[in-house]
Amino acid sequence: MMRTSLMIANSLAVVGLTVGMFAATPAVADDQLTVTAGGGSFQQVLRKVIFDPFSKASAIKINEAEYDYSNAKIRAMVETKTVSWDVVYASESQIQQLCAEGTIETIDWKRLGLDRDKFEGDYTECGVPVIDSATVVVYDRDKLPNGPRTIADFFDLKKFPGKRGLYKSAPVEWALIADGVPAKDVYKVLNTPEGIDRVFKKLDTIKKEIVWWTAGAQPMQLLADGQVVMTDAWHGRVYDAVKNSGKHFEIMWDAAVLNGNAWIIPKGTPRLDDAYKFIAFASTPQAQAGVVNNTAYGPTNKDAIALVDATVQPHLPNNHMSNAFRIGASFWSEKGDELRQRFTAWLAK
Numbered sequence: 001m002m003r004t005s006l007m008i009a010n011s012l013a014v015v016g017l018t019v020g021m022f023a024a025t026p027a028v029a030d031d032q033l034t035v036t037a038g039g040g041s042f043q044q045v046l047r048k049v050i051f052d053p054f055s056k057a058s059a060i061k062i063n064e065a066e067y068d069y070s071n072a073k074i075r076a077m078v079e080t081k082t083v084s085w086d087v088v089y090a091s092e093s094q095i096q097q098l099c100a101e102g103t104i105e106t107i108d109w110k111r112l113g114l115d116r117d118k119f120e121g122d123y124t125e126c127g128v129p130v131i132d133s134a135t136v137v138v139y140d141r142d143k144l145p146n147g148p149r150t151i152a153d154f155f156d157l158k159k160f161p162g163k164r165g166l167y168k169s170a171p172v173e174w175a176l177i178a179d180g181v182p183a184k185d186v187y188k189v190l191n192t193p194e195g196i197d198r199v200f201k202k203l204d205t206i207k208k209e210i211v212w213w214t215a216g217a218q219p220m221q222l223l224a225d226g227q228v229v230m231t232d233a234w235h236g237r238v239y240d241a242v243k244n245s246g247k248h249f250e251i252m253w254d255a256a257v258l259n260g261n262a263w264i265i266p267k268g269t270p271r272l273d274d275a276y277k278f279i280a281f282a283s284t285p286q287a288q289a290g291v292v293n294n295t296a297y298g299p300t301n302k303d304a305i306a307l308v309d310a311t312v313q314p315h316l317p318n319n320h321m322s323n324a325f326r327i328g329a330s331f332w333s334e335k336g337d338e339l340r341q342r343f344t345a346w347l348a349k
Contacts, residue, residue, distance in 0.1 A: 033062055035065070036065040038089065040216045047062075058277060068215075069090070071103075075103055083267070091259050092261065096329045099127075105126065105264070107125065112128065119301055119302070120260075130291070132258055133236060134234070134256040134324065135232055135257040141249070150254045152177075162229030163211050163227060165212075166212060173328075174232075187331045190328075196339070256320060256325075259326075260300065263278075263283070285304040285306075289308055296315035297317070298316045299316075
């Protein structure tokens with residue numbers, strides 16, 4: 001991805017600031033820290049903006065791992081005392097569930113040397129916020145010039161015939177909003193058996209036209225290949241496809257679902273000190289701005305906003321909040337397993 005002069009300056013600033021941080025505690029040359037994220041274009045950005053500069057500043061090698069944002073492996077490692085992932089990039093709902101279970105470390109903000117009040121998000125007890133991402137509807141404007149305008153259009157097969165791409169998890173919020181429930185009331189309705197029944201009744205109307213995806217790169221490929229006329233996707237993937245691959249994809253921001261993401265530390269890592277050093281490095285305003293300028297994800301460190309390039313600002317989810325809503329992380333933490341079981345049964349019908 002093209003680097004702006006601001007990006008270069010910011011990366012240099014991060015390295016300069018952090019060299020001093022690590023000078024007092026030099027690392028052994030063969031030290032390494034395993035950092036786990038979701039792969040793809042986002043992880044490439046993390047490598048350029050954070051992983052490589054951190055390694056140069058600290059002499060701690062980053063060993064990268066990838067996962068599917070499932071909590072299962074994190075739990076298994078902690079329960080069996082075989083923790084090999086030292087720092088993990090996780091979603092807001094994941095963090096709340098893992099924190100309640102005691103599977104991840106409670107963050108010592110003084111140890112990080114960071115001001116907790118500078119970070120957006122209500123999940124800072126066990127995580128250090130990285131960015132805000134948004135799940136959105138996207139379409140190819142060359143193939144669908146009069147594309148969808150509301151989430152109800154996603155469910156309207158008469159107005160927009162053709163296949164829909166969907167992440168393989170029930171889009172319960174969208175189903176209710178498309179069925180007439182105001183976004184502000186979605187989780188209140190979802191907390192009732194009737195609300196859940198209403199979700200799957202709405203999903204029944206498009207079930208035969210759904211192409212399910214499980215990896216972040218898939219929806220862009222499905223759209224590019226014409227296998228679907230529209231799909232849900234993580235908005236940073238859309239930004240990357242437009243900016244770096246020349247795709248004419250368009251985001252429909254109505255009912256965009258905002259989800260916070262943060263760095264977490266699985267309980268029992270033998271590299272706790274290095275994990276804290278990494279997170280402190282990755283959470284500076286300069287580092288966050290570097291990520292944002294390459295991805296258009298929303299910054300969570302308030303001091304990073306001033307460092308975001310003006311050309312990127314219009315693409316940030318922070319600037320589309322009038323039609324968006326934040327995911328109900330507490331709801332998913334409490335009801336997620338039950339809903340996933342219902343979804344699996346529904347798929348099998």
